[in-house]
Amino acid sequence: MSQEFIAIFMFASMMLMLFTGQRVFGAIGAVAAIAALALWGTGGQDIPFSAAMKLMKWYPLLTLPMFIFMGYVLSESRLADDLYRMFHVWMGPVNGGLAIGTIGLMVLVSAMNGLSVAGMAIGATIALPELLRRGYDKTMVTGVIQAGSSLGILVPPSVVLVLYAMIARQPVGQLWLAGIVPGLLMASLFILYIWIRCRLQPHLGPAMEDAHKVPRAEKLRLLGAGALPLIIFASMMLPFVNGWTSLVESSAIGALAALVASILKRRMTWKIFEDCTKQTLAISCMFMWIILAALGFGAVFDGLGAVKAIENLFTDQLGLSPWLILILMQLSFIVMGTFLDDTAMLVIVAPLYVPLVGALGFDLIWYGVLYTITTQIAYMTPPFGYNLFLMRAMAPPEISLKDIYRSIVPFVGVMLLALAIIMIFPEIALWLPGYVYGN
Amino acid sequence: MKLMAAYVRIVDAINYRIGRVMMWGLFVMMAVLLWSSISKTFFLPSLWTLEMAQFAMVTYYIMGGPYSIQLGSNVRMDLFYHNWSPRRKAWFDAFTVLLLILYLGVLFYGGLGSTAYSLGYWGDEPVTYFAGLLTGNEEVGRLERSSTAWRPYIWPVKAMMVFGFFLMLLQAISEFFKDIARINGQEIGAGRA
Amino acid sequence: QSTITWRMQTYAGPALAEHVIDPAIKMFNQIAGDRMQIELFYADQLVPTGELFRAMQKGTIDAVQSDDDSMASPTEVTVFGGYFPFASRYSLDVPVLFNQWGLNEIWDEEYSKVGVKHISAGAWDPCHFATKDPINSLEDMKGKRIFTFPTAGRFLSQFGVVPVSLPWEDIEVAVQTGELDGIAWSGITEDYTVGWADVTNYFLTNNISGAWAGHFFANMDRWNELPEDLQTLFKVCCDQSHYYRQWWYWGGEANLRVNGTKMQLTTIPDEEWATVEQAAVKFWDEVAAESETKAKVVDIFKRYNAEMLKAGRPYRYG
Numbered sequence: 001m002s003q004e005f006i007a008i009f010m011f012a013s014m015m016l017m018l019f020t021g022q023r024v025f026g027a028i029g030a031v032a033a034i035a036a037l038a039l040w041g042t043g044g045q046d047i048p049f050s051a052a053m054k055l056m057k058w059y060p061l062l063t064l065p066m067f068i069f070m071g072y073v074l075s076e077s078r079l080a081d082d083l084y085r086m087f088h089v090w091m092g093p094v095n096g097g098l099a100i101g102t103i104g105l106m107v108l109v110s111a112m113n114g115l116s117v118a119g120m121a122i123g124a125t126i127a128l129p130e131l132l133r134r135g136y137d138k139t140m141v142t143g144v145i146q147a148g149s150s151l152g153i154l155v156p157p158s159v160v161l162v163l164y165a166m167i168a169r170q171p172v173g174q175l176w177l178a179g180i181v182p183g184l185l186m187a188s189l190f191i192l193y194i195w196i197r198c199r200l201q202p203h204l205g206p207a208m209e210d211a212h213k214v215p216r217a218e219k220l221r222l223l224g225a226g227a228l229p230l231i232i233f234a235s236m237m238l239p240f241v242n243g244w245t246s247l248v249e250s251s252a253i254g255a256l257a258a259l260v261a262s263i264l265k266r267r268m269t270w271k272i273f274e275d276c277t278k279q280t281l282a283i284s285c286m287f288m289w290i291i292l293a294a295l296g297f298g299a300v301f302d303g304l305g306a307v308k309a310i311e312n313l314f315t316d317q318l319g320l321s322p323w324l325i326l327i328l329m330q331l332s333f334i335v336m337g338t339f340l341d342d343t344a345m346l347v348i349v350a351p352l353y354v355p356l357v358g359a360l361g362f363d364l365i366w367y368g369v370l371y372t373i374t375t376q377i378a379y380m381t382p383p384f385g386y387n388l389f390l391m392r393a394m395a396p397p398e399i400s401l402k403d404i405y406r407s408i409v410p411f412v413g414v415m416l417l418a419l420a421i422i423m424i425f426p427e428i429a430l431w432l433p434g435y436v437y438g439n
Numbered sequence: 440m441k442l443m444a445a446y447v448r449i450v451d452a453i454n455y456r457i458g459r460v461m462m463w464g465l466f467v468m469m470a471v472l473l474w475s476s477i478s479k480t481f482f483l484p485s486l487w488t489l490e491m492a493q494f495a496m497v498t499y500y501i502m503g504g505p506y507s508i509q510l511g512s513n514v515r516m517d518l519f520y521h522n523w524s525p526r527r528k529a530w531f532d533a534f535t536v537l538l539l540i541l542y543l544g545v546l547f548y549g550g551l552g553s554t555a556y557s558l559g560y561w562g563d564e565p566v567t568y569f570a571g572l573l574t575g576n577e578e579v580g581r582l583e584r585s586s587t588a589w590r591p592y593i594w595p596v597k598a599m600m601v602f603g604f605f606l607m608l609l610q611a612i613s614e615f616f617k618d619i620a621r622i623n624g625q626e627i628g629a630g631r632a
Numbered sequence: 633q634s635t636i637t638w639r640m641q642t643y644a645g646p647a648l649a650e651h652v653i654d655p656a657i658k659m660f661n662q663i664a665g666d667r668m669q670i671e672l673f674y675a676d677q678l679v680p681t682g683e684l685f686r687a688m689q690k691g692t693i694d695a696v697q698s699d700d701d702s703m704a705s706p707t708e709v710t711v712f713g714g715y716f717p718f719a720s721r722y723s724l725d726v727p728v729l730f731n732q733w734g735l736n737e738i739w740d741e742e743y744s745k746v747g748v749k750h751i752s753a754g755a756w757d758p759c760h761f762a763t764k765d766p767i768n769s770l771e772d773m774k775g776k777r778i779f780t781f782p783t784a785g786r787f788l789s790q791f792g793v794v795p796v797s798l799p800w801e802d803i804e805v806a807v808q809t810g811e812l813d814g815i816a817w818s819g820i821t822e823d824y825t826v827g828w829a830d831v832t833n834y835f836l837t838n839n840i841s842g843a844w845a846g847h848f849f850a851n852m853d854r855w856n857e858l859p860e861d862l863q864t865l866f867k868v869c870c871d872q873s874h875y876y877r878q879w880w881y882w883g884g885e886a887n888l889r890v891n892g893t894k895m896q897l898t899t900i901p902d903e904e905w906a907t908v909e910q911a912a913v914k915f916w917d918e919v920a921a922e923s924e925t926k927a928k929v930v931d932i933f934k935r936y937n938a939e940m941l942k943a944g945r946p947y948r949y950g
């Protein structure tokens with residue numbers, strides 16, 4: 001069997017298996033196991049297990065349960081309620097202000113967790129009902145929450161960037177710092193879009209009259225709520241960036257800080273605590289088993305020569321310019337992301353792409369940011385998108401699936417714009433890590 | 440059908456209990472990592488923390504895996520799946536879960552071989568070896584150690600992984616039985632979570 | 633007749649492999665042509681380094697380039713692979729020990745026992761510290777978390793070094809993310825080649841071993857299946873790779889100490905370093921006490937070094 005054929009065969013059967021609706025890790029693992037048994041030759045049956053040993057040595061994965069726990073503590077204990085009131089009171093009087101405030105809320109929530117689930121949960125439980133009650137347009141609202149929560153993986157801490165860092169062998173610290181400015185840029189673009197749109201069509205986001213009635217002192221007091229995320233963020237990032245604690249240790253500190261904050265604010269009950277712990281296991285297992293299966297798939301794919309076939313295709317046969325190759329890669333990620341699991345895609349496809357990106361002379365830190373934004377788009381684009389699924393599960397019945405699909409269109413447009421801007425001006429991503437780490 | 444229901448009940452109960460214990464493993468990892476940063480700041484850094492945390496992580500996700508299946512947290516690509524009737528889902532699952540079982544079986548068998556190796560067996564028949572260990576025909580040989588300065592024996596963590604894969608297999612079979620029951624219009628082992 | 637294909641995994645990552653293995657394999661493939669092709673995979677690419685030995689023994693991987701220590705081979709000679717403290721001073725010591733002083737025979741016997749073909753041993757670079765903070769005295773080594781070989785780590789821990797083992801490819805990042813304070817794994821040539829010089833600032837000129845010893849191995853059955861001329865070709869290409877490293881490292885070490893700009897050199901005075909050398913003598917005896925084979929190897933090291941000392945300059949200076 002030729003290497004090209006193996007590449008196509010393995011990919012196609014993985015897709016087919018995924019379409020049957022079997023659990024993602026089962027679909028990927030089964031293809032890996034079958035290919036290993038049938039095509040490897042002597043000893044192929046050991047590859048899936050040796051992937052488990054490889055995973056064990058991937059120490060940055062230890063951050064995963066920590067950041068997931070952090071997110072659950074944050075959303076389940078309603079630590080963000082005060083934050084929400086702060087934005088509500090300060091931004092309410094503007095047209096579209098509550099939506100703009102929600103984006104602001106998402107930025108702060110992003111600084112306290114590594115995924116977008118927490119942002120989604122917070123957005124759907126506290127922001128969404130209020131926005132609807134205030135007469136905001138429903139597609140505007142669901143779009144804002146989905147887009148805003150996706151900042152969770154661009155603003156540090158970020159699980160996706162940790163995973164990328166492992167695959168691309170790039171320092172997590174620099175990647176995280178590289179995500180900050182693009183994250184803020186994207187948030188600003190979202191805000192700009194909301195503001196313009198609501199100026200043109202005020203009925204999409206009517207201004208709130210009663211917000212004026214809140215006394216000044218109360219308004220100022222609420223500003224204090226903004227300190228909490230900054231403290232949690234700093235407790236984790238400062239020791240890390242200064243090299244006092246390692247990445248995995250910092251993640252444990254972050255998780256502990258969130259827990260302590262929720263206890264001090266008297267928001268933590270045993271029930272919530274147990275629930276967060278349970279959910280963390282569930283989500284961590286989901287990730288780890290996908291990574292386990294994808295690592296096995298990747299090793300078999302590689303050992304059978306399929307990787308070489310793809311490399312040849314890009315480098316020798318197509319004969320394209322570096323930029324064109326880069327854009328093609330991004331496009332293929334976006335296309336794959338519409339129906340593939342992002343983590344599996346990262347573990348399987350990125351090892352093919354990343355060395356090539358490096359060889360073409362592009363910066364791998366910068367590419368990490370591009371990759372993350374692409375992943376965010378994948379989360380939101382039908383048919384397959386985690387954030388879409390979550391939204392569908394959390395939205396009240398008056399919001400239909402069609403509303404949800406429609407709501408993301410302008411925001412995906414904004415994200416594509418941000419992607420283009422960062423591609424053209426790499427400095428947006430690279431300036432901050434260069435400044436802090438001084439090179 | 441009765442037998443299947445009994446199997447499902449027992450396996451689900453065992454895996455539920457193990458999962459409920461494993462979920463607290465999060466704090467074991469957290470404690471090890473915190474100890475690592477404390478000892479590094481105030482005393483000499485410890486040799487064992489990173490590796491210990493890795494062992495804890497592996498235990499956490501492999502032994503916790505079956506419970507995560509019970510919780511339904513292993514995502515599916517539900518483009519079509521989402522819209523199918525329960526019966527149709529069960530039909531598809533009943534077939535594809537066999538492939539999942541195959542994968543877990545390969546993991547399990549590979550782990551068995553690797554564990555036998557870590558106990559000093561260098562042949563190709565781990566099953567025979569373990570049977571021999573029980574009957575006294577085989578013995579424990581050169582124990583594999585981790586290639587770190589701490590040099591812990593590696594068999595406990597490998598044995599634990601194999602055990603976890605075994606539990607996962609049992610759970611996948613339990614899911615298969617549930618699908619069979621569903622195809623027949625019944626529901627066994629009502630979800631606990 | 634169909635082409636024989638082998639999968640070979642090295643313990644080196646791509647940047648290093650470009651020098652230490654790629655050329656030899658390219659040469660082999662070019663000469664063997666349609667008769668045989670070796671596909672080379674880098675550190676941890678197909679299987680993690682810790683599982684490498686077992687994978688080769690079973691035939692999942694056909695051939696391996698590694699030292700005994702890193703891949704934890706289950707033999708009596710494992711501790712001597714990689715950097716056995718102060719066993720050799722120059723990179724020529726290694727081939728002399730293997731070819732003229734009987735180590736080849738010992739290795740061959742040990743690996744045959746576990747179903748693996750030991751093809752040949754070669755020498756690499758000396759073992760130096762590359763660290764973020766300077767080491768000017770033994771005191772400075774205390775508490776530093778250092779990526780190093782298992783045996784070297786065992787030896788160094790008596791000086792307060794905290795040895796850490798991570799996948800080779802993760803080292804650069806681990807230094808940056810604070811998991812590591814430094815590396816004691818290579819000479820300065822490698823520090824520059826693989827990028828470690830970019831993340832560390834200091835290079836300690838004292839070394840704990842003058843040359844690494846590492847090998848080519850193959851699965852016994854795969855090896856025996858090869859026609860004799862391909863076996864010979866494989867050996868010749870291995871020797872070519874050993875030869876390449878002899879000049880690449882020897883020249884590189886001197887050049888980068890003098891002309892390199894990324895790392896500052898520091899030195900622990902000879903009188904103080906003598907403590908470490910004495911500790912090595914004790915360490916040798918400890919290891920020798922562990923088994924007969926180990927005692928045999930240690931004895932060879934002792935006699936060899938005594939003879940070199942007698943031979944005087946340029947073999948040993950004082």
Ligand SMILES: NC(=[NH2+])NCCC[C@H](N)C(=O)O
Pocket residue numbers: 115116117118153286290341342343344379386387514
């Ligand atoms: N590979 C996965 N299953 N990824 C799910 C993560 C997506 C989710 N929206 C998050 O970032 O929190």
Ligand code: NA
Pocket residue numbers: 109110111112113114115151152153154155156157158
């Ligand atoms: Na974040």
Ligand code: NA
Pocket residue numbers: 337338339377378379380381382383384385386
């Ligand atoms: Na998508």
